[in-house]
Amino acid sequence: xxxxxxxxxxxxxxxxxxxxxxxxxxxxxxxxxxxxxxxxxxxxxxxxxxxxxxxxxxxxxxxxxxxxxxxxxxxxxxxxxxxxxxxxxxxxxxxxxxxxxxxxxxxxxxxxxxxxxxxxxxxxxxxxxxxxxxxxxxxxxxxxxxxxxxxxxxxxxxxxxxxxxxxxxxxxxxxxxxxxxxxxxxxxxxxxxxxxxxxxxxxxxxxxxxxxxxxxxxxxxxxxxxxxxxxxxxxxxxxxxxxxxxxxxxxxxxxxxxxxxxxxxxxxxxxxxxxxxxxxxxxxxxxxxxxxxxxxxxxxxxxxxxxxxxxxxxxxxxxxxxxxxxxxxxxxxxxxxxxxxxxxxxxxxxxxxxxxxxxxxxxxxxxxxxxxxxxxxxxxxxxxxxxxxxxxxxxxxxxxxxxxxxxxxxxxxxxxxxxxxxxxxxxxxxxxxxxxxxxxxxxxxxxxxxxxxxxxxxxxxxxxxxxxxxxxxxxxxxxxxxxxxxxxxxxxxxxxxxxxxxxxxxxxxxxxxxxxxxxxxxxxxxxxxxxxxxxxxxxxxxxxxxxxxxxxxxxxxxxxxxxxxxxxxxxxxxxxxxxxx
Numbered sequence: 099x100x101x102x103x104x105x106x107x108x109x110x111x112x113x114x115x116x117x118x119x120x121x122x123x124x125x126x127x128x129x130x131x132x133x134x135x136x137x138x139x140x141x142x143x144x145x146x147x148x149x150x151x152x153x154x155x156x157x158x159x160x161x162x163x164x165x166x167x168x169x170x171x172x173x174x175x176x177x178x179x180x181x182x183x184x185x186x187x188x189x190x191x192x193x194x195x196x197x198x199x200x201x202x203x204x205x206x207x208x209x210x211x212x213x214x215x216x217x218x219x220x221x222x223x224x225x226x227x228x229x230x231x232x233x234x235x236x237x238x239x240x241x242x243x244x245x246x247x248x249x250x251x252x253x254x255x256x257x258x259x260x261x262x263x264x265x266x267x268x269x270x271x272x273x274x275x276x277x278x279x280x281x282x283x284x285x286x287x288x289x290x291x292x293x294x295x296x297x298x299x300x301x302x303x304x305x306x307x308x309x310x311x312x313x314x315x316x317x318x319x320x321x322x323x324x325x326x327x328x329x330x331x332x333x334x335x336x337x338x339x340x341x342x343x344x345x346x347x348x349x350x351x352x353x354x355x356x357x358x359x360x361x362x363x364x365x366x367x368x369x370x371x372x373x374x375x376x377x378x379x380x381x382x383x384x385x386x387x388x389x390x391x392x393x394x395x396x397x398x399x400x401x402x403x404x405x406x407x408x409x410x411x412x413x414x415x416x417x418x419x420x421x422x423x424x425x426x427x428x429x430x431x432x433x434x435x436x437x438x439x440x441x442x443x444x445x446x447x448x449x450x451x452x453x454x455x456x457x458x459x460x461x462x463x464x465x466x467x468x469x470x471x472x473x474x475x476x477x478x479x480x481x482x483x484x485x486x487x488x489x490x491x492x493x494x495x496x497x498x499x500x501x502x503x504x505x506x507x508x509x510x511x512x513x514x515x516x517x518x519x520x521x522x523x524x525x526x527x528x529x530x531x532x533x534x535x536x537x538x539x540x541x542x543x544x545x546x547x548x549x550x551x552x553x554x555x556x557x558x559x560x561x562x563x564x565x566x567x568x569x570x571x572x573x574x575x576x577x578x579x580x581x582x583x584x585x586x587x588x589x590x591x592x593x594x595x596x597x598x599x600x601x602x603x604x605x606x607x608x609x610x611x612x613x614x615x616x617x618x619x620x621x622x623x624x625x626x627x628x629x630x631x632x633x634x635x636x637x638x639x640x641x642x643x644x645x646x647x648x649x650x651x652x653x654x655x656x657x658x659x660x661x662x663x664x665x666x667x668x669x670x671x672x673x674x675x676x677x678x679x
Contacts, residue, residue: 134658137592137668139481139513139574139675142442144388144417146571147283148510148561149517150212152200153490154220154263155248156539157520160198161265173226173303175246183236183534186527190234190245191227193539198265201276206545208280210523210554211510211561215277216285216390218490220270220381222258223247223294224305230298231359234533239491240358241533242295249490249537250287251392252294252360255310256377274385283387290374290405291396296320296339296361307361309338311373320361330364338373340364353395365401375408382413390484391441394420394433402439419443419484419515423491425450427469431476435677445469445483445514452487456505456606457497463580463604470513472575473674481572481675485514494519494536496529500648503556504606507650510564511589511602513575523558524551563627563652569600570652574671576664578617583607586615590668592659599664600627601653605645613651616640620661624653 139145159165167176169192178191200215207215224247231242250260259270268276277284296307299322307320318338320328325343328336340362345355356362363370378389389409394402402420410416419442422430427447433439448469454461471480487505488495497505502525509516520540521527524547527535548554564570573589580587585604592598599620605611621637628651635641645651659665 134592134597135665135669135672137574137590137659137672138572139589139591140479140572141593142417142479142482142572143415144214144283145482145515146568147214147515148212148564149214149216149285149484149515150207150210150520151216151489151517152218152520153195153249153537154197154200154217155192155195155250156537157195158199158203158541158545159194159196159539160200160202161196162194164196164262164265165192165194166262170226170246173229175225175227175248178227178244178246180234180533186530186535186538188234188533188535189538190248190533192246192248192262194262195539196263196265197268197270197273201268201273203545204276204280204282208282210558211563211565212518213281213565214283214285214388216517217287219250219253219287219289219392220259220263221250221253221377222255222260223250223252224254224303226303226306228295228306229300229303230295236534237531238533239531242358247294251289253289254294254305254308255314256373257312257380258310258314269384270381271384274387278385284385285388285390286381286386287390287392288378288381289392290363290401291393292357292360292362293318294361295359297322297324298359309361309373312376317373318361325356325362337367338363338370357393357396362396365397371401371404371408375405378409379412382409382416388417388419391418391420393423394439394441394443395422395424395430399432399438402433402441403437406439406441417442422446427471428476431478434478434482436478440478442482442484442515444489444517445485448483448485448514449487452505452508453495456487456501456508457495458501460501460606462582463585463606464582466508466512466585467577467580470575470577472513472577473671475677477677479676481513483514484517485509485512486517486519488522489517489519490537491532493531494522494526494528497525499525499551499553500606500608502528502553503648504604506553506557507560507604507606508585510560511570511600511604511650511652512587513589516561516564518557521548523554524548525553559628560650567598567600567627567652567654568596569598569654570602573598573600574668574675576618576667576671578615584611584613586613588618588664590659590664597656597658599655599657599659601641601655603643603645603651603653605647605649608647610644610646613643613645614640615643618661618664618667620655620657620659620664622655622657624655627652627654
């Protein structure tokens with residue numbers, strides 16, 4: 099069923115309920131005995147979180163003693179600037195960000211309303227800059243010549259902590275302890291698809307294309323050979339790897355072949371699964387609360403099914419979300435289904451829509467509707483998706499300050515688990531691609547500047563509202579209107595003693611807007627979650643509110659759902675929100 103059909107059927111249900119019984123709302127809902135139905139978008143505990151994503155090396159250098167500025171010799175790894183792109187130089191070397199830089203600034207992150215920190219991979223990476231591949235340019239991707247492993251995605255020993263990250267008394271377990279002390283969660287980025295670049299080097303380089311076990315023994319070596327030249331039958335060191343080279347997108351799926359020159363692991367080899375499960379189990383034992391799975395679509399669903407089963411046997415309910423870099427919801431939804439891993443995914447279709455709505459195009463809120471999939475969609479549960487508008491692998495969102503504010507007002511009130519990339523709280527490097535400043539160093543100066551930004555102030559305001567409002571975290575979403583510069587919708591959570599209805603009003607226009615909401619509106623005293631003011635709504639009445647330009651209002655009613663029209667719409671939404679297993 100398409101979103102348009104679903105929206106129509108829900109609208110018909112609402113209209114019938116309104117015409118048939120809207121006028122029967124009790125004047126005092128609290129005195130009316132009625133069985134409380136369950137209404138929720140998700141019961142996933144992690145959905146309560148909002149996630150701040152940092153490329154650890156580029157956040158804050160808290161300890162210069164672990165910079166290793168002399169590492170790599172002729173192929174140095176520290177501070178490798180690129181040619182200037184439109185006035186800004188990117189950098190492909192380490193710049194010093196570390197665990198101490200994160201730990202020292204947890205109050206800053208928590209103060210904005212984030213309850214979880216996602217960090218890039220922490221496993222050991224090569225100690226030289228890569229000499230193979232193609233040289234990066236302003237808009238290029240997957241061009242790694244001259245690049246160091248500052249980002250963490252080039253693992254060589256998945257049991258070993260990279261030396262650029264810890265400080266005395268602050269290893270990974272120490273960072274996790276610091277995060278937990280702030281009542282926050284630590285999300286670890288993991289890679290199952292590949293190791294470090296394994297071929298195209300003028301001559302072999304230490305660690306590149308190699309994998310080591312827990313004891314530091316070499317167990318796999320690409321030997322600087324292209325995948326098609328590997329011989330896993332006769333050479334045990336080749337058995338970890340696939341023998342399929344890159345696949346041209348014009349001739350087949352790029353997900354079936356090698357990604358750049360990375361050493362591509364063989365998902366069909368049981369030893370690969372055992373290695374990954376054992377290694378990543380170590381980081382769970384040291385305090386990781388959730389995984390973000392890199393390049394999930396480059397491994398078959400059967401691999402992730404086996405992997406997630408093993409991880410959840412170790413830690414029941416462990417939350418994971420994958421990066422399936424595709425704007426087709428049906429394709430990325432595959433990973434959310436039972437038997438295919440059953441994980442959440444980053445919501446790329448919503449990212450694409452948000453970029454158009456809140457970026458320079460400034461199209462209307464209606465553009466967001468097809469990406470919501472609130473009922474009868476392809477996902478196991480759309481409310482568990484990780485929602486975002488940009489990250490480290492794509493140009494940062496190109497928007498005005500007001501555009502970022504509007505984006506955050508949506509991100510922290512609509513369905514899904516919000517994820518914000520470091521620096522976006524001030525529009526840092528807006529519009530910049532990977533090699534043109536996207537991943538530039540933020541540092542303490544960036545944090546100081548962010549605190550003065552209107553984006554930061556507005557983000558902190560709405561993110562803290564979400565953190566204090568369970569309905570915005572897990573509630574069903576019922577759209578009243580998504581059109582032009584205006585959006586209005588309900589979020590409703592009624593489960594396990596929680597009774598909360600939230601009414602969200604968004605205005606992304608340049609002038610104040612007056613909202614008159616009567617549709618499915620329940621009588622009662624509604625309080626503003628933003629300023630604590632109250633509005634009394636009588637049975638059959640309307641809620642009138644003025645929302646300033648580029649602003650949001652959230653009204654909350656802490657009461658069981660008694661309005662028949664609202665009940666009817668919630669029943670419809672509840673029945674179609676999640677795919678049957």
